[in-house]
Amino acid sequence: MFKLIQRADDHSALFHGMTKVVGADFGRELEHGIGRADGLRSLMLKCARCQKPDDCGRWLEEHAEGASHPPEFCPNQAALARLA
Template sequence: MGISAMMTRIAAKSDLIEQMMTTLEVRDRFADLPAGGEVLRNAMLRCMSCGKPDACSVWLADHGSAEEAPDFCRNHDLFARLREHSQGCAD
């Protein structure tokens, strides 16, 4: 894979994870974590290694908002914990 193709892939995956975090309303939750930057970096790496970007794009197109990431999402459990934390803070 050439540099240009790699950069295009990184940009596309960055867009997907950004959309997913916005859809699930967890985007700002990383700042509340003790090692939020590292957690976000690891989430990004999981997204980068995912082989289902097309399924992710379709899922995101069908969901303006959601309470749970799709089962195939490699960050499903992380996003669920972030939503639980977010809801716990609202109580």
């Protein structure tokens, strides 16, 4: 059980890091009525199921100053690029 909770925490941190690095603006999305809470939840679940958390962590370290788009391996690449 602890491993499952730790995995969720780890992926939550990666998801938050990715949105920050690429400048994804969920507020703007919600403000215009395009996004919904279940859409955000779906993105977070995709992240939690990702099999490349180590690659993600390295990518985030390498792009700590920001990036114009998420990496190709990110399961949320298209959605986050649209929000950036």
